[in-house]
Amino acid sequence: MEAWQKALLAWYRQNARPLPWRKEKDPYRILVSEVLLQQTRVAQAIPYYHRFLARFPTLKALREASLEEVLRVWQGAGYYRRAERLHRLSREVEALPPSFAALQELPGLGPYTAAAVASVAFGERVAAVDGNVRRVLSRLFALENPSPRELFSLAQGLLPEGEDPGEWNQALMELGAVVCLPRKPLCPACPLAAFCRGREAWARYPRPRRREAPEEGLAALVLLGRRGVYLERLAGRFRGLYGVPLFPEGELEARAQAFGVAPRYLAEVRHALTHRRLRVRVYGAPWDGEGEDPQAKPLPKLMEKILGEALPLLAHAGVVPLPHAEPHGIKPR
DNA sequence: AAACCGGGGAG
DNA sequence: CTCCCAGGTTT
Known part of the structure:
Protein backbone atom coordinates (compact mmCIF):
# COMPACT_ATOMS: atom_id res chain seq x y z
CA MET A 1 0.00 0.00 0.00
CA TYR A 205 -10.18 18.35 -13.20
CA PRO A 206 -12.56 17.09 -14.18
CA ARG A 207 -13.79 19.43 -16.86
CA PRO A 208 -17.23 20.75 -15.86
CA ARG A 209 -20.11 19.38 -17.88
CA ARG A 210 -22.39 21.65 -19.81
CA ARG A 211 -26.09 21.37 -19.34
CA GLU A 212 -28.95 23.52 -20.44
CA ALA A 213 -32.48 23.32 -19.15
CA PRO A 214 -34.93 24.66 -21.71
CA GLU A 215 -38.20 26.05 -20.48
CA GLU A 216 -41.36 24.06 -21.08
CA GLY A 217 -44.77 25.71 -21.01
CA LEU A 218 -47.54 23.61 -19.49
CA ALA A 219 -51.05 24.03 -18.18
CA ALA A 220 -52.68 22.31 -15.22
CA LEU A 221 -56.40 21.88 -14.69
CA VAL A 222 -57.66 21.81 -11.11
CA LEU A 223 -61.20 20.48 -11.03
CA LEU A 224 -63.00 20.81 -7.75
CA GLY A 225 -65.76 18.24 -7.33
CA ARG A 226 -68.17 17.48 -4.53
CA ARG A 227 -65.73 15.50 -2.43
CA GLY A 228 -62.39 16.86 -3.54
CA VAL A 229 -60.09 17.29 -6.50
CA TYR A 230 -60.06 15.32 -9.72
CA LEU A 231 -56.84 13.31 -9.65
CA GLU A 232 -55.42 10.93 -12.19
CA ARG A 233 -52.57 8.49 -12.13
CA LEU A 234 -49.68 10.13 -13.93
CA ALA A 235 -47.80 8.55 -16.79
CA GLY A 236 -44.42 9.44 -18.24
CA ARG A 237 -43.05 12.13 -15.98
CA PHE A 238 -43.87 11.27 -12.33
CA ARG A 239 -45.12 7.88 -13.44
CA GLY A 240 -47.06 6.06 -10.76
CA LEU A 241 -47.81 9.15 -8.72
CA TYR A 242 -51.01 11.16 -8.80
CA GLY A 243 -51.91 14.66 -9.79
CA VAL A 244 -54.24 16.97 -11.65
CA PRO A 245 -54.23 16.88 -15.46
CA LEU A 246 -51.01 18.42 -16.78
CA PHE A 247 -50.49 19.02 -20.48
CA PRO A 248 -49.00 21.34 -23.09
CA GLU A 249 -50.50 24.81 -22.93
CA GLY A 250 -52.09 24.53 -26.34
CA GLU A 251 -54.36 21.71 -25.24
CA LEU A 252 -56.22 23.68 -22.59
CA GLU A 253 -59.33 24.34 -24.63
CA ALA A 254 -59.72 20.76 -25.74
CA ARG A 255 -59.15 19.43 -22.23
CA ALA A 256 -61.63 21.85 -20.70
CA GLN A 257 -64.19 20.88 -23.26
CA ALA A 258 -63.65 17.20 -22.58
CA PHE A 259 -64.47 17.80 -18.92
CA GLY A 260 -67.34 20.14 -19.72
CA VAL A 261 -65.92 22.99 -17.69
CA ALA A 262 -65.02 26.64 -18.25
CA PRO A 263 -61.78 27.13 -16.34
CA ARG A 264 -60.37 30.43 -15.20
CA TYR A 265 -56.74 31.32 -14.79
CA LEU A 266 -55.51 31.08 -11.20
CA ALA A 267 -51.77 31.22 -10.91
CA GLU A 268 -48.38 30.40 -12.37
CA VAL A 269 -46.10 27.82 -10.85
CA ARG A 270 -42.47 27.19 -11.65
CA HIS A 271 -40.69 23.93 -11.08
CA ALA A 272 -37.17 22.89 -11.98
CA LEU A 273 -36.20 19.42 -13.10
CA THR A 274 -32.70 18.42 -14.04
CA HIS A 275 -33.13 18.99 -17.75
CA ARG A 276 -36.25 21.16 -17.95
CA ARG A 277 -37.64 24.27 -16.38
CA LEU A 278 -41.38 23.91 -16.13
CA ARG A 279 -43.64 26.95 -16.26
CA VAL A 280 -47.13 25.81 -15.39
CA ARG A 281 -50.17 28.03 -15.81
CA VAL A 282 -52.76 26.79 -13.36
CA TYR A 283 -56.43 26.87 -14.30
CA GLY A 284 -59.35 25.84 -12.14
CA ALA A 285 -63.08 25.25 -12.28
CA PRO A 286 -65.93 23.77 -10.29
CA TRP A 287 -66.61 20.31 -11.61
CA ASP A 288 -69.63 18.07 -11.67
CA GLY A 289 -67.93 15.01 -10.27
CA GLU A 290 -66.75 13.52 -7.02
CA GLY A 291 -63.02 14.05 -6.76
CA GLU A 292 -60.82 12.97 -3.86
CA ASP A 293 -58.54 14.13 -1.09
CA PRO A 294 -55.04 14.79 -2.48
CA GLN A 295 -53.45 14.01 0.87
CA ALA A 296 -54.42 10.38 0.49
CA LYS A 297 -52.31 9.94 -2.64
CA PRO A 298 -48.59 10.13 -3.39
CA LEU A 299 -48.05 13.47 -5.12
CA PRO A 300 -44.91 14.94 -6.64
CA LYS A 301 -43.77 18.30 -5.32
CA LEU A 302 -44.97 19.99 -8.48
CA MET A 303 -48.54 18.91 -7.75
CA GLU A 304 -48.25 20.13 -4.17
CA LYS A 305 -47.21 23.52 -5.51
CA ILE A 306 -50.09 23.59 -7.99
CA LEU A 307 -52.70 22.60 -5.43
CA GLY A 308 -51.21 24.91 -2.84
CA GLU A 309 -51.83 27.84 -5.18
CA ALA A 310 -55.13 26.72 -6.66
CA LEU A 311 -57.15 25.41 -3.74
CA PRO A 312 -57.20 28.58 -1.62
CA LEU A 313 -58.27 30.58 -4.65
CA LEU A 314 -60.98 28.16 -5.63
CA ALA A 315 -62.18 27.85 -2.06
CA HIS A 316 -62.17 31.61 -1.67
CA ALA A 317 -64.27 31.89 -4.77
CA GLY A 318 -66.86 30.03 -2.76
CA VAL A 319 -66.89 27.05 -5.03
CA VAL A 320 -66.57 24.09 -2.72
CA PRO A 321 -64.70 23.97 0.55
CA LEU A 322 -62.20 21.15 0.57
CA PRO A 323 -61.50 19.19 3.71
CA HIS A 324 -58.23 20.31 5.29
CA ALA A 325 -57.24 22.58 2.43
CA GLU A 326 -54.30 24.54 3.75
CA PRO A 327 -53.33 27.95 2.47
CA HIS A 328 -49.89 26.82 1.38
CA GLY A 329 -48.58 23.39 0.62
CA ILE A 330 -50.59 20.27 0.93
CA LYS A 331 -48.58 18.09 3.17
CA PRO A 332 -45.19 19.28 4.28
CA ARG A 333 -42.63 16.62 5.15
C1' DA B 1 -23.68 9.75 -27.09
C1' DA B 2 -27.67 12.00 -25.63
C1' DA B 3 -32.11 12.36 -23.48
C1' DC B 4 -34.76 11.53 -19.63
C1' DC B 5 -35.85 11.49 -14.72
C1' DG B 6 -36.85 15.33 -8.80
C1' DG B 7 -35.71 17.85 -5.34
C1' DG B 8 -33.04 20.73 -2.56
C1' DG B 9 -28.94 23.18 -0.68
C1' DA B 10 -24.80 26.04 -1.47
C1' DG B 11 -22.66 29.84 -3.63
C1' DC C 1 -29.75 32.92 -10.61
C1' DT C 2 -26.40 28.44 -11.49
C1' DC C 3 -24.44 24.23 -10.16
C1' DC C 4 -24.59 19.56 -8.79
C1' DC C 5 -25.40 15.97 -5.68
C1' DA C 6 -22.97 8.54 -2.82
C1' DG C 7 -26.76 7.44 -11.01
C1' DG C 8 -29.60 4.40 -13.96
C1' DT C 9 -32.29 3.40 -18.00
C1' DT C 10 -33.68 4.07 -22.54
C1' DT C 11 -33.15 5.38 -27.30
Whole structure:
Protein backbone atom coordinates (compact mmCIF):
# COMPACT_ATOMS: atom_id res chain seq x y z
CA MET A 1 0.00 0.00 0.00
CA GLU A 2 1.35 3.37 -1.00
CA ALA A 3 1.79 6.34 1.28
CA TRP A 4 -1.18 8.28 -0.06
CA GLN A 5 -3.44 5.28 0.42
CA LYS A 6 -2.39 4.96 4.04
CA ALA A 7 -2.94 8.68 4.47
CA LEU A 8 -6.44 8.50 3.06
CA LEU A 9 -7.49 5.56 5.21
CA ALA A 10 -6.05 7.17 8.32
CA TRP A 11 -7.88 10.38 7.54
CA TYR A 12 -11.14 8.52 6.95
CA ARG A 13 -10.90 6.59 10.20
CA GLN A 14 -10.55 9.85 12.06
CA ASN A 15 -13.05 11.91 10.12
CA ALA A 16 -15.81 9.65 8.84
CA ARG A 17 -19.20 11.21 9.44
CA PRO A 18 -21.43 9.00 11.58
CA LEU A 19 -23.96 8.32 8.82
CA PRO A 20 -26.83 6.02 9.80
CA TRP A 21 -25.99 3.29 7.27
CA ARG A 22 -22.34 3.13 8.30
CA LYS A 23 -23.18 1.00 11.29
CA GLU A 24 -25.34 -1.37 9.27
CA LYS A 25 -24.31 -4.66 7.80
CA ASP A 26 -27.65 -5.88 6.46
CA PRO A 27 -27.26 -5.85 2.66
CA TYR A 28 -30.86 -4.74 2.22
CA ARG A 29 -30.35 -1.69 4.39
CA ILE A 30 -27.14 -0.86 2.56
CA LEU A 31 -29.00 -1.20 -0.71
CA VAL A 32 -31.77 1.15 0.40
CA SER A 33 -29.22 3.75 1.44
CA GLU A 34 -27.36 3.49 -1.86
CA VAL A 35 -30.49 3.79 -3.98
CA LEU A 36 -31.68 6.76 -1.97
CA LEU A 37 -28.28 8.36 -2.40
CA GLN A 38 -28.36 8.10 -6.17
CA GLN A 39 -27.99 11.67 -7.40
CA THR A 40 -29.17 12.84 -3.99
CA ARG A 41 -27.35 14.63 -1.21
CA VAL A 42 -26.68 12.80 2.03
CA ALA A 43 -28.61 15.32 4.10
CA GLN A 44 -31.67 14.90 1.93
CA ALA A 45 -31.50 11.11 1.91
CA ILE A 46 -31.20 10.57 5.66
CA PRO A 47 -34.82 11.22 6.69
CA TYR A 48 -36.07 9.02 3.84
CA TYR A 49 -33.67 6.29 4.85
CA HIS A 50 -35.22 6.14 8.32
CA ARG A 51 -38.75 6.49 7.09
CA PHE A 52 -38.37 3.85 4.39
CA LEU A 53 -36.78 1.25 6.66
CA ALA A 54 -39.25 1.88 9.44
CA ARG A 55 -42.04 1.04 7.03
CA PHE A 56 -40.22 -1.66 5.01
CA PRO A 57 -37.62 -3.17 7.35
CA THR A 58 -36.86 -6.17 5.17
CA LEU A 59 -36.89 -7.20 1.53
CA LYS A 60 -39.88 -9.34 2.39
CA ALA A 61 -41.80 -6.40 3.85
CA LEU A 62 -41.09 -4.40 0.72
CA ARG A 63 -42.19 -7.28 -1.49
CA GLU A 64 -45.50 -7.57 0.34
CA ALA A 65 -46.31 -3.88 0.00
CA SER A 66 -48.06 -2.34 -2.97
CA LEU A 67 -46.21 0.00 -5.31
CA GLU A 68 -48.49 2.81 -4.21
CA GLU A 69 -47.55 2.30 -0.56
CA VAL A 70 -43.89 2.39 -1.54
CA LEU A 71 -44.35 5.57 -3.54
CA ARG A 72 -46.15 7.21 -0.66
CA VAL A 73 -43.11 6.66 1.55
CA TRP A 74 -40.80 7.82 -1.25
CA GLN A 75 -42.93 10.91 -1.85
CA GLY A 76 -40.78 14.02 -1.99
CA ALA A 77 -37.49 12.21 -2.50
CA GLY A 78 -37.62 12.57 -6.29
CA TYR A 79 -36.56 10.20 -9.05
CA TYR A 80 -39.56 8.01 -8.39
CA ARG A 81 -38.40 5.29 -10.78
CA ARG A 82 -35.93 4.38 -8.07
CA ALA A 83 -38.77 3.36 -5.80
CA GLU A 84 -40.51 1.53 -8.59
CA ARG A 85 -37.37 -0.43 -9.42
CA LEU A 86 -36.58 -1.19 -5.80
CA HIS A 87 -40.07 -2.57 -5.43
CA ARG A 88 -39.67 -4.62 -8.59
CA LEU A 89 -36.31 -5.89 -7.34
CA SER A 90 -37.92 -7.12 -4.14
CA ARG A 91 -40.19 -9.33 -6.21
CA GLU A 92 -37.48 -10.63 -8.49
CA VAL A 93 -35.17 -12.10 -5.88
CA GLU A 94 -35.64 -13.88 -2.60
CA ALA A 95 -32.46 -12.35 -1.22
CA LEU A 96 -29.75 -10.04 -2.52
CA PRO A 97 -27.09 -11.92 -4.51
CA PRO A 98 -23.65 -11.45 -2.95
CA SER A 99 -21.69 -10.54 -6.07
CA PHE A 100 -21.05 -7.40 -8.09
CA ALA A 101 -21.94 -9.09 -11.36
CA ALA A 102 -25.24 -10.48 -10.12
CA LEU A 103 -26.21 -7.28 -8.33
CA GLN A 104 -25.70 -5.26 -11.48
CA GLU A 105 -28.35 -7.33 -13.23
CA LEU A 106 -31.01 -6.19 -10.78
CA PRO A 107 -33.38 -3.34 -11.67
CA GLY A 108 -32.12 0.04 -10.53
CA LEU A 109 -28.56 -1.09 -9.91
CA GLY A 110 -25.90 0.19 -12.27
CA PRO A 111 -22.13 -0.04 -11.93
CA TYR A 112 -21.94 2.30 -8.95
CA THR A 113 -24.72 0.92 -6.77
CA ALA A 114 -23.82 -2.69 -7.49
CA ALA A 115 -20.20 -2.02 -6.56
CA ALA A 116 -21.17 -0.11 -3.44
CA VAL A 117 -23.39 -2.91 -2.15
CA ALA A 118 -20.93 -5.62 -3.17
CA SER A 119 -18.03 -3.94 -1.43
CA VAL A 120 -19.75 -2.51 1.65
CA ALA A 121 -22.20 -5.31 2.39
CA PHE A 122 -20.35 -8.31 1.01
CA GLY A 123 -16.70 -7.25 1.14
CA GLU A 124 -16.11 -7.83 -2.56
CA ARG A 125 -13.00 -6.21 -3.96
CA VAL A 126 -14.63 -3.92 -6.50
CA ALA A 127 -14.35 -0.16 -6.97
CA ALA A 128 -17.42 2.04 -6.58
CA VAL A 129 -17.10 5.14 -8.73
CA ASP A 130 -19.61 7.88 -8.02
CA GLY A 131 -19.42 11.60 -8.69
CA ASN A 132 -17.16 12.12 -5.71
CA VAL A 133 -14.68 9.46 -6.74
CA ARG A 134 -14.70 10.79 -10.28
CA ARG A 135 -13.75 14.23 -9.02
CA VAL A 136 -11.17 13.03 -6.50
CA LEU A 137 -9.37 10.76 -8.95
CA SER A 138 -9.55 13.30 -11.76
CA ARG A 139 -7.80 15.83 -9.56
CA LEU A 140 -5.39 13.40 -7.99
CA PHE A 141 -4.18 12.24 -11.40
CA ALA A 142 -4.92 15.44 -13.35
CA LEU A 143 -7.45 13.89 -15.72
CA GLU A 144 -9.58 16.38 -17.59
CA ASN A 145 -12.28 14.19 -18.96
CA PRO A 146 -11.87 10.53 -18.01
CA SER A 147 -14.42 8.07 -19.39
CA PRO A 148 -16.39 5.85 -17.02
CA ARG A 149 -14.48 2.80 -18.22
CA GLU A 150 -11.16 4.51 -17.69
CA LEU A 151 -12.15 5.64 -14.20
CA PHE A 152 -13.40 2.23 -13.16
CA SER A 153 -10.23 0.60 -14.39
CA LEU A 154 -8.12 3.17 -12.58
CA ALA A 155 -10.10 2.89 -9.35
CA GLN A 156 -10.05 -0.88 -9.49
CA GLY A 157 -6.25 -0.82 -9.64
CA LEU A 158 -6.09 1.51 -6.66
CA LEU A 159 -7.91 -0.79 -4.24
CA PRO A 160 -5.32 -1.49 -1.54
CA GLU A 161 -4.46 -5.08 -0.72
CA GLY A 162 -5.56 -6.42 2.60
CA GLU A 163 -7.94 -3.59 3.39
CA ASP A 164 -11.71 -3.53 3.53
CA PRO A 165 -12.80 -2.51 0.01
CA GLY A 166 -16.04 -1.07 1.35
CA GLU A 167 -14.13 1.15 3.71
CA TRP A 168 -11.76 2.19 0.95
CA ASN A 169 -14.59 3.11 -1.40
CA GLN A 170 -16.28 5.12 1.30
CA ALA A 171 -13.03 6.87 2.16
CA LEU A 172 -12.68 8.12 -1.42
CA MET A 173 -16.29 9.24 -1.50
CA GLU A 174 -16.03 10.91 1.88
CA LEU A 175 -13.01 12.88 0.78
CA GLY A 176 -14.93 14.11 -2.25
CA ALA A 177 -17.98 14.98 -0.18
CA VAL A 178 -16.18 16.78 2.63
CA VAL A 179 -12.83 18.07 1.36
CA CYS A 180 -12.42 17.76 -2.40
CA LEU A 181 -15.49 19.90 -3.06
CA PRO A 182 -16.57 20.72 -6.62
CA ARG A 183 -16.19 24.48 -6.55
CA LYS A 184 -14.18 25.10 -3.42
CA PRO A 185 -11.78 22.29 -2.58
CA LEU A 186 -10.25 22.53 0.89
CA CYS A 187 -6.75 21.61 -0.22
CA PRO A 188 -5.01 22.81 2.95
CA ALA A 189 -7.10 20.30 4.91
CA CYS A 190 -6.66 17.47 2.42
CA PRO A 191 -4.68 14.39 3.45
CA LEU A 192 -3.74 13.87 -0.20
CA ALA A 193 -2.60 17.42 -0.96
CA ALA A 194 1.04 16.37 -1.17
CA PHE A 195 0.18 13.66 -3.67
CA CYS A 196 -2.28 15.59 -5.82
CA ARG A 197 -1.19 16.29 -9.39
CA GLY A 198 -4.17 18.50 -10.11
CA ARG A 199 -4.01 20.67 -7.05
CA GLU A 200 -2.64 23.78 -8.78
CA ALA A 201 -5.32 23.77 -11.47
CA TRP A 202 -8.08 21.91 -9.66
CA ALA A 203 -10.85 23.64 -11.59
CA ARG A 204 -9.78 21.80 -14.76
CA TYR A 205 -10.18 18.35 -13.20
CA PRO A 206 -12.56 17.09 -14.18
CA ARG A 207 -13.79 19.43 -16.86
CA PRO A 208 -17.23 20.75 -15.86
CA ARG A 209 -20.11 19.38 -17.88
CA ARG A 210 -22.39 21.65 -19.81
CA ARG A 211 -26.09 21.37 -19.34
CA GLU A 212 -28.95 23.52 -20.44
CA ALA A 213 -32.48 23.32 -19.15
CA PRO A 214 -34.93 24.66 -21.71
CA GLU A 215 -38.20 26.05 -20.48
CA GLU A 216 -41.36 24.06 -21.08
CA GLY A 217 -44.77 25.71 -21.01
CA LEU A 218 -47.54 23.61 -19.49
CA ALA A 219 -51.05 24.03 -18.18
CA ALA A 220 -52.68 22.31 -15.22
CA LEU A 221 -56.40 21.88 -14.69
CA VAL A 222 -57.66 21.81 -11.11
CA LEU A 223 -61.20 20.48 -11.03
CA LEU A 224 -63.00 20.81 -7.75
CA GLY A 225 -65.76 18.24 -7.33
CA ARG A 226 -68.17 17.48 -4.53
CA ARG A 227 -65.73 15.50 -2.43
CA GLY A 228 -62.39 16.86 -3.54
CA VAL A 229 -60.09 17.29 -6.50
CA TYR A 230 -60.06 15.32 -9.72
CA LEU A 231 -56.84 13.31 -9.65
CA GLU A 232 -55.42 10.93 -12.19
CA ARG A 233 -52.57 8.49 -12.13
CA LEU A 234 -49.68 10.13 -13.93
CA ALA A 235 -47.80 8.55 -16.79
CA GLY A 236 -44.42 9.44 -18.24
CA ARG A 237 -43.05 12.13 -15.98
CA PHE A 238 -43.87 11.27 -12.33
CA ARG A 239 -45.12 7.88 -13.44
CA GLY A 240 -47.06 6.06 -10.76
CA LEU A 241 -47.81 9.15 -8.72
CA TYR A 242 -51.01 11.16 -8.80
CA GLY A 243 -51.91 14.66 -9.79
CA VAL A 244 -54.24 16.97 -11.65
CA PRO A 245 -54.23 16.88 -15.46
CA LEU A 246 -51.01 18.42 -16.78
CA PHE A 247 -50.49 19.02 -20.48
CA PRO A 248 -49.00 21.34 -23.09
CA GLU A 249 -50.50 24.81 -22.93
CA GLY A 250 -52.09 24.53 -26.34
CA GLU A 251 -54.36 21.71 -25.24
CA LEU A 252 -56.22 23.68 -22.59
CA GLU A 253 -59.33 24.34 -24.63
CA ALA A 254 -59.72 20.76 -25.74
CA ARG A 255 -59.15 19.43 -22.23
CA ALA A 256 -61.63 21.85 -20.70
CA GLN A 257 -64.19 20.88 -23.26
CA ALA A 258 -63.65 17.20 -22.58
CA PHE A 259 -64.47 17.80 -18.92
CA GLY A 260 -67.34 20.14 -19.72
CA VAL A 261 -65.92 22.99 -17.69
CA ALA A 262 -65.02 26.64 -18.25
CA PRO A 263 -61.78 27.13 -16.34
CA ARG A 264 -60.37 30.43 -15.20
CA TYR A 265 -56.74 31.32 -14.79
CA LEU A 266 -55.51 31.08 -11.20
CA ALA A 267 -51.77 31.22 -10.91
CA GLU A 268 -48.38 30.40 -12.37
CA VAL A 269 -46.10 27.82 -10.85
CA ARG A 270 -42.47 27.19 -11.65
CA HIS A 271 -40.69 23.93 -11.08
CA ALA A 272 -37.17 22.89 -11.98
CA LEU A 273 -36.20 19.42 -13.10
CA THR A 274 -32.70 18.42 -14.04
CA HIS A 275 -33.13 18.99 -17.75
CA ARG A 276 -36.25 21.16 -17.95
CA ARG A 277 -37.64 24.27 -16.38
CA LEU A 278 -41.38 23.91 -16.13
CA ARG A 279 -43.64 26.95 -16.26
CA VAL A 280 -47.13 25.81 -15.39
CA ARG A 281 -50.17 28.03 -15.81
CA VAL A 282 -52.76 26.79 -13.36
CA TYR A 283 -56.43 26.87 -14.30
CA GLY A 284 -59.35 25.84 -12.14
CA ALA A 285 -63.08 25.25 -12.28
CA PRO A 286 -65.93 23.77 -10.29
CA TRP A 287 -66.61 20.31 -11.61
CA ASP A 288 -69.63 18.07 -11.67
CA GLY A 289 -67.93 15.01 -10.27
CA GLU A 290 -66.75 13.52 -7.02
CA GLY A 291 -63.02 14.05 -6.76
CA GLU A 292 -60.82 12.97 -3.86
CA ASP A 293 -58.54 14.13 -1.09
CA PRO A 294 -55.04 14.79 -2.48
CA GLN A 295 -53.45 14.01 0.87
CA ALA A 296 -54.42 10.38 0.49
CA LYS A 297 -52.31 9.94 -2.64
CA PRO A 298 -48.59 10.13 -3.39
CA LEU A 299 -48.05 13.47 -5.12
CA PRO A 300 -44.91 14.94 -6.64
CA LYS A 301 -43.77 18.30 -5.32
CA LEU A 302 -44.97 19.99 -8.48
CA MET A 303 -48.54 18.91 -7.75
CA GLU A 304 -48.25 20.13 -4.17
CA LYS A 305 -47.21 23.52 -5.51
CA ILE A 306 -50.09 23.59 -7.99
CA LEU A 307 -52.70 22.60 -5.43
CA GLY A 308 -51.21 24.91 -2.84
CA GLU A 309 -51.83 27.84 -5.18
CA ALA A 310 -55.13 26.72 -6.66
CA LEU A 311 -57.15 25.41 -3.74
CA PRO A 312 -57.20 28.58 -1.62
CA LEU A 313 -58.27 30.58 -4.65
CA LEU A 314 -60.98 28.16 -5.63
CA ALA A 315 -62.18 27.85 -2.06
CA HIS A 316 -62.17 31.61 -1.67
CA ALA A 317 -64.27 31.89 -4.77
CA GLY A 318 -66.86 30.03 -2.76
CA VAL A 319 -66.89 27.05 -5.03
CA VAL A 320 -66.57 24.09 -2.72
CA PRO A 321 -64.70 23.97 0.55
CA LEU A 322 -62.20 21.15 0.57
CA PRO A 323 -61.50 19.19 3.71
CA HIS A 324 -58.23 20.31 5.29
CA ALA A 325 -57.24 22.58 2.43
CA GLU A 326 -54.30 24.54 3.75
CA PRO A 327 -53.33 27.95 2.47
CA HIS A 328 -49.89 26.82 1.38
CA GLY A 329 -48.58 23.39 0.62
CA ILE A 330 -50.59 20.27 0.93
CA LYS A 331 -48.58 18.09 3.17
CA PRO A 332 -45.19 19.28 4.28
CA ARG A 333 -42.63 16.62 5.15
C1' DA B 1 -23.68 9.75 -27.09
C1' DA B 2 -27.67 12.00 -25.63
C1' DA B 3 -32.11 12.36 -23.48
C1' DC B 4 -34.76 11.53 -19.63
C1' DC B 5 -35.85 11.49 -14.72
C1' DG B 6 -36.85 15.33 -8.80
C1' DG B 7 -35.71 17.85 -5.34
C1' DG B 8 -33.04 20.73 -2.56
C1' DG B 9 -28.94 23.18 -0.68
C1' DA B 10 -24.80 26.04 -1.47
C1' DG B 11 -22.66 29.84 -3.63
C1' DC C 1 -29.75 32.92 -10.61
C1' DT C 2 -26.40 28.44 -11.49
C1' DC C 3 -24.44 24.23 -10.16
C1' DC C 4 -24.59 19.56 -8.79
C1' DC C 5 -25.40 15.97 -5.68
C1' DA C 6 -22.97 8.54 -2.82
C1' DG C 7 -26.76 7.44 -11.01
C1' DG C 8 -29.60 4.40 -13.96
C1' DT C 9 -32.29 3.40 -18.00
C1' DT C 10 -33.68 4.07 -22.54
C1' DT C 11 -33.15 5.38 -27.30
